[in-house]
Amino acid sequence: PDRYVVIGNPIAHSKSPEIHARFAAQTGQRLVYDRLLAPVDGFSQAVRDFIREGGKGANVTVPFKLDAHALATELTPRAKAAGAVNTLKFDADAILGDNTDGVGMVTDIVTNAGVAMRGKRVLLLGAGGAARGVILPILDEQPSELVIANRTESKAAELASLFAGHGDIAASNFEMLQGQFDIVINATSASLADDLPPIPASTIGAFAYDMMYGKEPTVFMHFASTHGAAVRDGLGMLVEQAAEAFFVWRGVRPDTAPVYAELRAAL
Ligand code: ATR
Numbered sequence: 001p002d003r004y005v006v007i008g009n010p011i012a013h014s015k016s017p018e019i020h021a022r023f024a025a026q027t028g029q030r031l032v033y034d035r036l037l038a039p040v041d042g043f044s045q046a047v048r049d050f051i052r053e054g055g056k057g058a059n060v061t062v063p064f065k066l067d068a069h070a071l072a073t074e075l076t077p078r079a080k081a082a083g084a085v086n087t088l089k090f091d092a093d094a095i096l097g098d099n100t101d102g103v104g105m106v107t108d109i110v111t112n113a114g115v116a117m118r119g120k121r122v123l124l125l126g127a128g129g130a131a132r133g134v135i136l137p138i139l140d141e142q143p144s145e146l147v148i149a150n151r152t153e154s155k156a157a158e159l160a161s162l163f164a165g166h167g168d169i170a171a172s173n174f175e176m177l178q179g180q181f182d183i184v185i186n187a188t189s190a191s192l193a194d195d196l197p198p199i200p201a202s203t204i205g206a207f208a209y210d211m212m213y214g215k216e217p218t219v220f221m222h223f224a225s226t227h228g229a230a231v232r233d234g235l236g237m238l239v240e241q242a243a244e245a246f247f248v249w250r251g252v253r254p255d256t257a258p259v260y261a262e263l264r265a266a267l
Contacts, residue, residue, distance in 0.1 A: 003054060004249065005036040007046060008061035012037075015263060016059050019242045022262070023254035031056075031250070043067040051090050057249045058088045059242070065129065072097025081136035081163070084129055087245040098248055101130075102137035104241030105185075105211065105234070110141065112236050112260075115183060115207045117141035123181035124148045125174075125197045126188035127155035130211055134187060135159060139167035147181070149174050149199065151188075174199045184224065186210040191218040201227045210234060215267045235267070236260055 006016040012035065020033040036058070038046035043064045050058065060068040068085035069075070076098045079085050085097035109115050122143040124131055127150035138146055149172040150156035156171035163169050174197050182205045188197050191212040196219045208224030213233035221231040239260045247253050 001030040001032050002056040003050075004031060004033040004057045004059075005050060005055065006033070006059040006061060007036045007038050007043065007050075007064060009038055009040055009063060011035045011061070014061065015238065016061075016242060019239060019259055019263070020246060022259045023243065023246045026254050026258075027246075027250070027252045029250050029252060038064065044071050047071060047088070047095070051095075056090055057245075058090075059245055060086050060088060069097055071095060078102060078136055082129075082133040084133055086133075086241065087248055089248055098245070099133055100241040100244035100248065101237070102134040103244050104239075105134050105209070105237040106137045106141060107240045107244075108232070108234075108236035109183070109185075109207075109209055112240070112256075113207070113209075113230075113232050115230075117143045117183060119144050120182035121179070121205070122146045123177070123184045123199075123203060125184065125186045125199065126150055127152070127159050128187070128189065130189070131187035132159055134185070135163050135169075136166060138185075139163060139169070142167070143183075144168065145170065147172055147177070149177055149197075151197070177203045179203070180205045182206055184208045184229070186212070186218070186220045191220055194219055196220055196223055204229050206230065207232075211237060213238065213267075235263060239263065 065084035073095045079097045079099040082099040087098040089096040145168045148156040153173040160169045160171040204227040208229040208231045210218045210220045211234040213235040225231045239256045243256045
């Protein structure tokens with residue numbers, strides 16, 4: 001069977017092998033998918049060794065998404081826009097770099113949660129790698145406006161100018177945000193530290209999304225639901241980015257709903 005891995009450091013916690021094993025069983029695809037721990041300074045060697053052993057593709061996680069972007073010999077437009085790669089496909093001598101994180105999040109919001117972005121005011125909190133990865137897929141949905149707000153405002157301004165040609169996009173700090181947003185997305189890593197970006201409660205509209213997930217709602221989800229929003233965590237994004245990678249490799253779209261339900265039950 002064809003071989004795939006998820007490469008990271010650390011990697012033991014990764015749920016990707018379980019997700020892809022379920023996708024493979026469901027679609028009748030013969031493949032094996034393992035975890036690969038690479039040394040922090042040994043990403044490209046680990047990939048080259050895996051290719052030599054016949055590997056067909058890899059998912060890439062912390063801290064290697066920029067290394068994967070640099071290693072790829074070809075990049076999809078969404079990987080170029082993200083400036084980072086989470087999916088590699090090996091084909092003869094070519095290393096195709098893709099990024100399925102952004103489309104995974106948008107699918108989770110638009111299709112799974114049923115919240116359309118077209119014509120809506122969207123607020124994206126954060127300006128790191130996680131935020132950058134979702135900007136182009138959000139703009140592809142044609143929101144009326146996308147505001148990027150960050151603790152360090154200059155980083156939000158850099159991202160806004162980078163994507164200025166792709167839609168109506170603006171930058172802000174947290175404190176100066178004006179008006180209500182239909183969709184507020186937390187792409188900061190604040191939730192990891194049980195911290196809340198200090199945005200005005202008046203920004204919270206109908207729907208809020210946190211890219212983090214866990215057994216309990218994050219502080220951001222608690223804040224947003226207190227102010228009347230429907231909330232959702234990032235577990236569905238994890239499953240959808242995997243499904244998109246599976247499609248890139250195998251040309252088949254798995255059914256994500258049962259896999260999401262199993263992962264949710266096991267949290
Ligand atoms: P990631 O890959 O998760 O995006 P990153 O590139 O280090 O990680 O970016 C982290 C993001 O979370 C940044 O936008 C950071 O804000 P700064 O640019 O001002 O550092 C944001 N962040 C981290 N901790 C935060 C906190 N406690 N409150 C608000 N924003 C926070």
